[in-house]
Amino acid sequence: MGLEELINNCKKGNRQAQEQLYRDYSRTLFGICLKYSRNRTEAEDNLHDSFMVIYKKVDQFKFKGSFEGWLKRITVNTVLQKYRKEEPLSLVTENTEEVEPEVEGDYESISLDAILKHIQELPDKYRLTFNLYVLDGYTHKEISELLGTSQGTSKSNLARARKLLREKIEITKNKAIIGLLIFFLLGFCV
Amino acid sequence: MSKKNIDNLFQEKFRDFEEIPDKKVWNAIEASLDKKKKKRVIPIWWTLGGAAAALVIALVAFYPSYINDVAPNIISDTEKVNNTKDDAIKNTNEFITEPTKNINKTIVVSSNTDADVNTVTDSYKEKKEDKNSNALNTEAPKKDTINKSDHTQIFDTSQDTELTQIDKTEDVVNAEIETKNSDKVDYSFETEKNQEMVTSSANPRSNDDFNSSKNNLTEATGVASTENSSNTLKLNTKNPENSTNKTIVVDSINRSTDELGITENTIEEEIEAEKKSIFDEIETEEEVVNTDKNGRWSAGPNIAPVYYNALGEGSPVNSIFNENSKSGNTNLSYGLTVAYAINKKLSIRSGLNKVDYGYDTNGVAFSSTLQEASTEKIQNIDYSSTAKNIVVTSQSGNFSSSPTSDSMFAFEISNATSSQRDGTMAQQFGYLEVPLELDYALIDRKFGLNILGGISSLFLIDNSVTLTSGELTTEIGEANNVNSVNFSTNIGFGVNYKFTPKIRFNVEPVFKYQLNTFSDVSGDFRPFSIGVYSGLNFKF
Numbered sequence: 001m002g003l004e005e006l007i008n009n010c011k012k013g014n015r016q017a018q019e020q021l022y023r024d025y026s027r028t029l030f031g032i033c034l035k036y037s038r039n040r041t042e043a044e045d046n047l048h049d050s051f052m053v054i055y056k057k058v059d060q061f062k063f064k065g066s067f068e069g070w071l072k073r074i075t076v077n078t079v080l081q082k083y084r085k086e087e088p089l090s091l092v093t094e095n096t097e098e099v100e101p102e103v104e105g106d107y108e109s110i111s112l113d114a115i116l117k118h119i120q121e122l123p124d125k126y127r128l129t130f131n132l133y134v135l136d137g138y139t140h141k142e143i144s145e146l147l148g149t150s151q152g153t154s155k156s157n158l159a160r161a162r163k164l165l166r167e168k169i170e171i172t173k174n175k176a177i178i179g180l181l182i183f184f185l186l187g188f189c190v
Numbered sequence: 191m192s193k194k195n196i197d198n199l200f201q202e203k204f205r206d207f208e209e210i211p212d213k214k215v216w217n218a219i220e221a222s223l224d225k226k227k228k229k230r231v232i233p234i235w236w237t238l239g240g241a242a243a244a245l246v247i248a249l250v251a252f253y254p255s256y257i258n259d260v261a262p263n264i265i266s267d268t269e270k271v272n273n274t275k276d277d278a279i280k281n282t283n284e285f286i287t288e289p290t291k292n293i294n295k296t297i298v299v300s301s302n303t304d305a306d307v308n309t310v311t312d313s314y315k316e317k318k319e320d321k322n323s324n325a326l327n328t329e330a331p332k333k334d335t336i337n338k339s340d341h342t343q344i345f346d347t348s349q350d351t352e353l354t355q356i357d358k359t360e361d362v363v364n365a366e367i368e369t370k371n372s373d374k375v376d377y378s379f380e381t382e383k384n385q386e387m388v389t390s391s392a393n394p395r396s397n398d399d400f401n402s403s404k405n406n407l408t409e410a411t412g413v414a415s416t417e418n419s420s421n422t423l424k425l426n427t428k429n430p431e432n433s434t435n436k437t438i439v440v441d442s443i444n445r446s447t448d449e450l451g452i453t454e455n456t457i458e459e460e461i462e463a464e465k466k467s468i469f470d471e472i473e474t475e476e477e478v479v480n481t482d483k484n485g486r487w488s489a490g491p492n493i494a495p496v497y498y499n500a501l502g503e504g505s506p507v508n509s510i511f512n513e514n515s516k517s518g519n520t521n522l523s524y525g526l527t528v529a530y531a532i533n534k535k536l537s538i539r540s541g542l543n544k545v546d547y548g549y550d551t552n553g554v555a556f557s558s559t560l561q562e563a564s565t566e567k568i569q570n571i572d573y574s575s576t577a578k579n580i581v582v583t584s585q586s587g588n589f590s591s592s593p594t595s596d597s598m599f600a601f602e603i604s605n606a607t608s609s610q611r612d613g614t615m616a617q618q619f620g621y622l623e624v625p626l627e628l629d630y631a632l633i634d635r636k637f638g639l640n641i642l643g644g645i646s647s648l649f650l651i652d653n654s655v656t657l658t659s660g661e662l663t664t665e666i667g668e669a670n671n672v673n674s675v676n677f678s679t680n681i682g683f684g685v686n687y688k689f690t691p692k693i694r695f696n697v698e699p700v701f702k703y704q705l706n707t708f709s710d711v712s713g714d715f716r717p718f719s720i721g722v723y724s725g726l727n728f729k730f
Contacts, residue, residue: 018223022216027208034209042579044215049575051219082576112203119200134197135204162196169196 003067011059018055025068026051029075035131036079038120046082050075076136080146083124109176110169118168125149126161133158244624244647485691485729486531489541492696492725493524498547504713505551506671507617507655508568510584512713514553519616521546523721529629537629539642546652547719548618556582556657557610570671570710571655577666582615582657613659617669619707620652627680638686638694643679646702650674671710678702678719686727694727 009017030047037043054074061070119127132138140154499518505511525543532538568582627644653668682700704717
């Protein structure tokens with residue numbers, strides 16, 4: 001089944017086509033969900049919701065531009081919508097203070113799981129801003145529109161995100177060094 | 191490393207980042223798709239049913255051919271009225287001719303033939319011809335040559351009978367004719383011609399044919415008049431005595447003619463009067479028909495504060511809220527009303543209203559979990575994507591699957607001091623309402639009073655459940671047990687004030703009891719609404 005045929009069948013509500021679409025794109029879209037969500041469970045929820053939106057809106061896809069790009073945008077928007085809606089209940093104090101992160105060091109050894117966890121542990125706005133700006137190339141203007149904040153806030157959120165990530169990574173790194181030291185010490189003692 | 195490095199680090203790590211989701215995600219998607227499909231089946235029937243109902247109402251209210259039909263109906267009514275008019279005229283004629291069946295009447299009607307009364311024209315034409323064939327103008331002397339004093343004399347001399355009444359009995363008239371004829375005999379027996387005439391004209395009683403007797407009388411009168419005109423002079427010259435007698439005879443005959451004339455005039459007037467009254471009546475009826483036709487339709491806007499609440503202890507959301515206190519909300523309803531007056535008192539009306547209903551369930555506690563657990567969800571609510579990790583319980587805490595404290599935490603990690611929030615849960619519905627009501631006017635003056643009752647079809651267009659705690663509000667989703675079409679029975683009364691006959695101001699408190707708002711209700715929850723509808727009504 002070619003992509004066009006697949007899309008057309010999805011537009012007709014064909015279950016096989018819907019399943020095929022899921023099989024083809026769920027991994028990529030789940031990756032996005034994992035980056036943007038607080039945890040794996042929420043990421044699964046978001047993936048579910050995103051696919052529901054995709055199946056609902058697939059008939060609006062007019063074969064202009066990349067289908068995968070369209071799917072990614074829908075996924076990002078679905079996740080943003082979720083966390084943006086929860087905004088009234090979010091009691092995180094907004095810090096507009098501009099923080100210049102000065103992060104240095106070698107992070108190459110850090111595992112993907114570890115940095116994913118760091119991102120997920122960021123407060124919603126920091127996480128979303130960092131993802132949008134750093135990983136998906138959105139501008140501050142676009143982010144401010146998407147999240148309903150000012151550009152200044154967006155920049156501040158990004159700086160805070162970087163700072164927190166650096167701290168988390170450094171802590172992890174320190175923990176690793178300490179662990180390594182303990183390992184050597186114990187080995188030495190033995 | 192610069193800050194760019196950390197960005198680069200993440201960019202590199204997440205480049206082409208993919209992960210295979212758990213199989214349960216697809217299962218959940220499949221279940222949602224199935225649910226959506228199933229869900230669609232029922233609303234389609236409801237929607238079709240509702241649409242059909244709306245169509246019927248629209249057809250009844252606005253079907254153009256119905257309006258076109260109104261005109262022919264009115265025409266047929268008018269024809270009916272015309273027929274009635276004709277009937278009335280016929281009846282009048284019958285009334286004049288049949289019951290009396292006497293000469294007087296026949297003559298009277300024949301002398302009144304003039305145009306209008308077609309049914310009798312032919313026979314009268316013959317009679318007229320008869321009269322004309324005698325070359326006599328019987329009407330002329332009746333109307334023109336006789337003065338009022340003569341009438342008085344005639345009444346004095348002709349006595350006995352009152353000729354002014356239309357419905358004289360045959361006997362009376364015959365008796366009268368006899369009397370006249372006997373007078374004639376008294377006065378004219380000396381003259382052979384007259385006697386013959388009188389004799390022939392004295393036969394009406396034995397002869398049942400009153401027309402012929404009338405003709406006889408006319409001829410008699412005519413001949414007598416002829417004699418009056420021709421013989422009087424002769425008699426005057428030959429025999430003064432005879433001439434006197436003859437003159438008397440002629441006078442008598444003239445008098446009898448006068449009497450007939452008078453009677454005729456009187457009846458003529460009465461017929462005129464009667465005709466007039468019939469025409470008046472017809473005109474009045476037509477006016478009424480026109481007024482009715484013109485003033486039957488009315489329409490106007492209305493607006494109302496609507497208070498919504500429910501009878502009984504129960505909750506359409508979940509049994510855990512059965513005992514929680516509920517408070518009704520006051521919302522707004524607005525729309526258009528179209529009414530058609532069936533008659534002066536009764537009118538049928540419909541329209542379209544947008545109405546919001548809502549109520550609060552008090553004493554609700556809610557919290558958030560990290561992991562979505564279906565057991566903690568309220569089955570009657572379709573959670574929005576943003577609210578899947580909100581756990582709602584009653585403050586009374588009798589929710590069997592209430593989560594353990596381990597799985598509960600505050601809405602935001604940074605504010606984890608309290609694990610749950612107290613507040614209210616508001617359920618809000620928006621409907622398009624199509625009422626079908628009968629309106630009966632008890633008092634229809636400047637100030638009017640009316641009672642009304644009927645049903646409404648309510649089409650769900652908005653449905654939400656929100657949680658409120660202090661100033662924080664979040665939507666948790668929508669109720670899935672609200673029927674997309676439901677009905678209500680309506681009863682109320684209205685007072686109105688007519689600014690002009692065409693513009694009316696109404697205030698109508700209406701109680702609406704909802705019949706099938708929810709498909710699944712826990713406990714006893716019977717919603718109702720009370721609205722005070724005020725609006726203007728324009729007749730056209």
